[in-house]
Amino acid sequence: MADPVMTLEMIEASQMGLKAVGAGLAVGLAGVGTGLGELGIGAAAVGATAENKDMFGLALLFTVIPETVVIFGLVVALLLLF
Amino acid sequence: MFQPKRMSRILIAGSKDQMDTIVRELYHQHAFHIEDFVEKEDEAYEGFKIGMPLDQASDASSELIKIRSLENTFGISPDSVDATKTQASTELKAGVDRTLAALVEDAEDLTAQRSKVEAQVKTLEARVTALEPFAPVPLDMDLYHGYENVTVFAGYVESDVEIPVPHEKHFVPGGKGVQNFIVVFVPASEAEAADRALLEAHFQSVPIPDGSGPVKDLIYDAKGKISQLNEQIEKIERTLEEKKNEYGEVLVAYDEYFTAVVEQAEAPLRFATTDDAFVAEGWVPSEKVEGIIASLTHVTAGKVYVTELEVGDDAKDVPVEYNNPRFSHPTELLIDVYARPRYDEFDPTLLVSIVFPIFFGLILGDIGYGLVLLALSFGLRRYFKGEAGTQLLDTLRNSSIMSCIFGVLFSECFGFSLPWQAIIFSRHLNIGANTVHHPMVAELLIISVWIGILHITLGRLLHVWNIRHAMHQSPKATKEVLEQFGWLFTMWGIIIAVWSLFPIPLMLDLTGFAPVAMGLNTAGIFGAVLVLLGIVLIGQESPLELMEVPTIVSHVLSYTRLVAVGLSSVAIAMVTNYIALDLIIGPQLESLTIVGVVIVLIGLVVLLLGHVLNTALGLLGGGLNSIRLHYVEFFTKFYNGGGKKYVPFGMRRKFTEE
Numbered sequence: 001m002a003d004p005v006m007t008l009e010m011i012e013a014s015q016m017g018l019k020a021v022g023a024g025l026a027v028g029l030a031g032v033g034t035g036l037g038e039l040g041i042g043a044a045a046v047g048a049t050a051e052n053k054d055m056f057g058l059a060l061l062f063t064v065i066p067e068t069v070v071i072f073g074l075v076v077a078l079l080l081l082f
Numbered sequence: 083m084f085q086p087k088r089m090s091r092i093l094i095a096g097s098k099d100q101m102d103t104i105v106r107e108l109y110h111q112h113a114f115h116i117e118d119f120v121e122k123e124d125e126a127y128e129g130f131k132i133g134m135p136l137d138q139a140s141d142a143s144s145e146l147i148k149i150r151s152l153e154n155t156f157g158i159s160p161d162s163v164d165a166t167k168t169q170a171s172t173e174l175k176a177g178v179d180r181t182l183a184a185l186v187e188d189a190e191d192l193t194a195q196r197s198k199v200e201a202q203v204k205t206l207e208a209r210v211t212a213l214e215p216f217a218p219v220p221l222d223m224d225l226y227h228g229y230e231n232v233t234v235f236a237g238y239v240e241s242d243v244e245i246p247v248p249h250e251k252h253f254v255p256g257g258k259g260v261q262n263f264i265v266v267f268v269p270a271s272e273a274e275a276a277d278r279a280l281l282e283a284h285f286q287s288v289p290i291p292d293g294s295g296p297v298k299d300l301i302y303d304a305k306g307k308i309s310q311l312n313e314q315i316e317k318i319e320r321t322l323e324e325k326k327n328e329y330g331e332v333l334v335a336y337d338e339y340f341t342a343v344v345e346q347a348e349a350p351l352r353f354a355t356t357d358d359a360f361v362a363e364g365w366v367p368s369e370k371v372e373g374i375i376a377s378l379t380h381v382t383a384g385k386v387y388v389t390e391l392e393v394g395d396d397a398k399d400v401p402v403e404y405n406n407p408r409f410s411h412p413t414e415l416l417i418d419v420y421a422r423p424r425y426d427e428f429d430p431t432l433l434v435s436i437v438f439p440i441f442f443g444l445i446l447g448d449i450g451y452g453l454v455l456l457a458l459s460f461g462l463r464r465y466f467k468g469e470a471g472t473q474l475l476d477t478l479r480n481s482s483i484m485s486c487i488f489g490v491l492f493s494e495c496f497g498f499s500l501p502w503q504a505i506i507f508s509r510h511l512n513i514g515a516n517t518v519h520h521p522m523v524a525e526l527l528i529i530s531v532w533i534g535i536l537h538i539t540l541g542r543l544l545h546v547w548n549i550r551h552a553m554h555q556s557p558k559a560t561k562e563v564l565e566q567f568g569w570l571f572t573m574w575g576i577i578i579a580v581w582s583l584f585p586i587p588l589m590l591d592l593t594g595f596a597p598v599a600m601g602l603n604t605a606g607i608f609g610a611v612l613v614l615l616g617i618v619l620i621g622q623e624s625p626l627e628l629m630e631v632p633t634i635v636s637h638v639l640s641y642t643r644l645v646a647v648g649l650s651s652v653a654i655a656m657v658t659n660y661i662a663l664d665l666i667i668g669p670q671l672e673s674l675t676i677v678g679v680v681i682v683l684i685g686l687v688v689l690l691l692g693h694v695l696n697t698a699l700g701l702l703g704g705g706l707n708s709i710r711l712h713y714v715e716f717f718t719k720f721y722n723g724g725g726k727k728y729v730p731f732g733m734r735r736k737f738t739e740e
Contacts, residue, residue, distance in 0.1 A: 002205060057419035058714075064710045074646040075527065075639070082511075082523040 023077035030073025037066030085429055085551075086725070088368040089115075091393050094378065095361045096386040102136060104351045104362075107381045109342065112732030115365040115401045119354040133350030133360060142343040145178070148186055149337050155189050156326040160334045160736065161468050168739045169335045182336065185329055189322070196318045203311045210304045212291045215263045217298055218254045224294035226265075233273040233315025235280060237287040245279050247272035283328055323457065335737035342733055358612040363391070365401050365728070395554040400425035403723035410435040412476035420713055423721025426553040428544050430721060434712055437537075438477070441708030443484030444530075445648045446700045447509065448655070450496035452486035454697055481704065496693060509649060513656040526645040528588045534641030534715070537575065541719030542566050548720055561623050568619025570594040570720075573634045577613030582606035637715045644711075647703045651696060658692030 045059035085309050092114075096104055108114045119132060153159060216223070216236070225604055238261040242253050247268055254263040264285070268276040277285075293300045354361045366374055375388045393400065404414050406429070413435035423429045446452065459478040466475055489495060492503040504510070507522040507529070545566045549559050554560065582592040582605035592605035602610060620627050666685035670678035717723075 020186060027179060056359050057421065061710075061713045062419070064706065067707075067710065068640045068643075071640065071643040071646050074650060075642045078527070078649060082521050 001013075019080050023080040024078065026073045026076040027070070030070045030076075034066050034070040037069065038063055041066070083406065083429075083432055084721050085405065085427075086423060086425055087728075089365045089369045089393070089400050089403070089425070089728075090371045091363070091391040092366055092371060092374070092388060093361065093363050093391050094386060094388050095359065096382065097359050098355065098357075100358050100382045100385050101133075101350060101353075103381050104378060104386060105136070105346050107378055108374075109346050109349075109732045111370075111377060112730050112734070113366050113370045114362075115728050116349070116352045116731050117363045117365065117399075118352045119363070120362075122460075127354065128319060129356050129488045130354040130361070131356070132208075133353045134353040135351055136347040136349075142340050142347060145182070146337070146344055148182065149333060149340060152186060152189055153333055154338065155193055156322065157331070158326060158330050158334065160337055161259030163334045164467075166331065168735070168737055169319075169332070169410035171339055171738050174335060174339050174738060177337070181329075181332060185325070185333070192318055192322055196315060196322075199311050199314050199318070203308055203315070206304050206308050206311070209291060210301055210308070212289065213293075213297055213301050213304070215254075215288060216265070216291070217301060218263070219252045219265050219297070221252065221265070221297075222295055223291070223297055223300055226290045227292075229270075231270050232267050233276070234290060235264070235268070235276065235285070235287065236264060236290050237280075237285050239264045239280065239283040241283055242283075243279055243283040245276050247275050249276060252527075257402075288738055290346055299366065302389045331737065337734060338733070338737045342735075342738075345731075345733070363399040364731070367403060369376035377505070393553075397424050397426040397553045398724070398726070399613060400726070403728035404429065404431060404508040406431050406435075412473040412480070413438065415470055415473040416477065416709060416712075420717060420721075422725040422727055423723040424722055426546050426551060427722060427725070428551070428597060428720065430544070430712075430717070435480075438708055438712065439480040439484040441644060441711060442481035442704040443486075443488040444644045445707060446481075446485035446651065446706040447488035447492045447502045447648055448494045448496065448652075448700070449486050449500070450494075451651075451697050451700050452482045452484075452489050455482035455701060456486070458482075477703075478705075485539060485704070492653065494655075497652060497659050509652050511653055511656055513653065513660050521649070522615060523645070523649065525588060526649075527642050528586060530641045530644040531638060532588070533644065534638040535573070537641070537716055538573065538637060538713075538719060539570060541716050542570050545720035548722075558623075564619050565623035565627070568621075568623075569634070570615045570616070571612045571619065572616030572631060573638070575609045575614075575616055576634065577609070578612065579606050579609030582609060643707050647707050651700050651703060655693065656700065658696065662689035662692065663687070669732065 002031050045055075045063050048055045049059045094104065094108075119130070121127070121130070213223075215238075217227075226236070238256075241262065242255075243249060243251075243266075245266055245268065249272075250267040252265040256262040264280075266276060266280070291300075348361065352362075354363075371390060378386050378388055402425050404411075406414065410432045413431050415422070416434060416438065417429075417431050423431075437521060443452075446455075455478060459475045459482060463472070463475055466472060490500070490508050491505045492507075493500040493502055494509065499510055507526050509521055509526065511521050543566075546563050549556075549562050549566075552559075578592065579602070580586070581590050582595065582603050583601075585593050587589045593603070595603035595605050597603045598607050617628065617631065617738065620631070662685045667682050667689060670685075671679050673680075
């Protein structure tokens with residue numbers, strides 16, 4: 001059996017692949033984190049808004065606060081890919 | 083601009099016989115924000131009580147209840163009706179008994195008829211449901227009734243049953259979702275044994291309906307009657323619709339007229355009164371004070387005392403009315419959703435009305451989507467009639483115009499590139515074979531960070547402005563101002579330190595200075611000193627605030643969403659095009675067959691669905707993210723909000739005139 005030989009193209013391709021995997025992980029995990037954060041806030045925010053409609057603005061504000069995390073993930077992914 | 087309208091506090095005092103006239107005039111002026119009188123144990127208010135409503139209050143309220151219930155019956159509301167012409171109050175008042183009484187009677191008659199017929203339909207429907215299980219049994223309905231010595235069982239069972247006594251049995255096997263139905267006739271003396279056998283098969287009895295003749299005929303009859311009754315209901319509804327069209331406008335005019343009467347009649351409930359006199363306090367925009375004093379003096383022939391009072395120290399009492407150019411009116415909705423500015427605070431509406439559409443355009447940045455949203459913002463005007471709806475649509479219009487402009491700059495249309503190179507940074511990704519440009523992701527990210535730095539700096543400076551312009555200077559004002567500069571020093575210190583360590587495109591390059599210590603050069607040391615100074619300044623106001631220092635980094639980097647969210651929407655558009663055009667439609671077009679035509683159609687559906695989805699995402703992404711940048715990153719730097727809304731006594735008349 002011949003020894004597996006890594007050509008330069010193969011190394012580059014596997015690097016590209018790993019970058020893509022990393023980018024995917026960055027977005028995916030950050031998304032999960034944001035989701036977990038928004039989970040409780042969102043439920044409480046809907047409750048508060050149902051009690052008092054004037055809370056809507058504030059409720060929206062609280063709900064979107066953890067969203068920065070997923071944007072960080074997206075930025076990291078973009079930097080990895082391009 | 084940049085501050086709410088100036089308000090003046092005025093006090094009106096007069097004898098009670100002038101109250102009616104004064105209330106009417108104030109209502110007409112539509113500028114007096116009444117400060118509710120609260121009875122209190124204060125010497126200055128001794129002998130004052132809350133006033134009683136004027137005479138016409140109770141009659142007008144009961145009329146109003148009638149009108150509102152009519153509006154309910156017809157399903158109309160003043161918001162949903164466009165005023166074609168206004169009606170004179172005097173004519174309305176003259177015709178009130180005639181028109182309203184007739185209309186009330188008609189509407190009550192019709193709705194009573196409708197509910198009677200609806201009840202009949204319900205009964206018949208119940209009968210059809212009861213008859214339906216008997217339809218497959220080959221027996222007439224009269225065969226089920228009138229026995230003395232025979233007992234009839236009818237109902238659902240789980241499976242066919244062996245009856246251990248003499249009997250006649252009809253078993254109808256059920257199907258999917260339908261239970262097995264069984265009818266058993268047994269001699270009355272053996273009924274108990276049959277009952278036991280049936281119970282073992284989980285027999286559920288159903289009542290046997292009345293009637294004679296074939297079951298199918300009975301069902302057919304009942305269904306025929308139902309459709310006749312439904313026609314009657316439709317006819318009644320058509321009549322109601324006609325009445326609605328005929329009287330809708332009059333009705334909302336009456337609503338407005340009586341609302342005005344009730345509001346005027348109940349105004350004294352907010353005044354302080356004695357047996358013979360009354361006092362009303364409230365707020366008026368400063369520019370209107372003289373006009374109001376003049377008109378009140380005029381209508382009462384001088385029998386009123388009006389004076390301007392000192393405005394107290396507390397800005398919380400003063401009602402707040404926006405003072406913005408027309409262009410910024412729609413954005414007031416976005417500010418109100420967060421919180422109305424306080425009276426002595428910087429009003430950011432104008433800033434937001436300019437920056438929000440720009441952020442939106444930066445994120446969406448596509449001519450195609452921009453035009454779709456522009457069309458939407460005009461098309462939906464028909465359905466959103468309320469003030470908030472119009473404001474929202476105006477904001478959408480401005481935002482979509484900006485996204486068209488950025489679409490030209492980015493050279494993007496539904497993810498395709500326009501016939502020119504991107505004028506500013508390209509956002510085209512390497513998806514599909516048609517890419518000619520390359521994305522300039524790093525540059526775009528740096529631009530967005532720049533926007534963040536400047537926006538946040540502006541926010542901090544506005545906080546300094548707020549502290550300086552507060553009506554009531556806090557004793558800690560200087561400390562607070564220094565704290566704001568502390569935040570600025572920390573942020574800029576970090577930025578300078580970063581510049582001195584790494585050369586970054588589109589930013590200052592400070593790496594060239596001679597190194598001094600710990601790998602930092604002169605600029606780096608300067609940055610570090612700035613950070614330390616900043617931290618000290620923040621800490622002297624409140625050490626707890628130091629916990630927030632990391633937010634400097636996260637808030638600035640949060641602005642990268644302007645690019646990140648935008649790029650994700652570009653990616654979705656390009657991937658949709660690639661899948662639909664290059665993978666599905668393209669290969670078929672080379673040699674078109676009949677199957678190929680179907681596949682091309684499927685491809686077009688994919689293309690359409692993808693872009694519809696992306697338009698919705700773009701609207702959400704663009705709108706929510708740019709408003710979020712304002713609410714979370716910008717407003718938290720300087721904005722308190724919590725101002726009381728200015729609600730002038732009176733009404734903007736739409737359907738009536740005096």
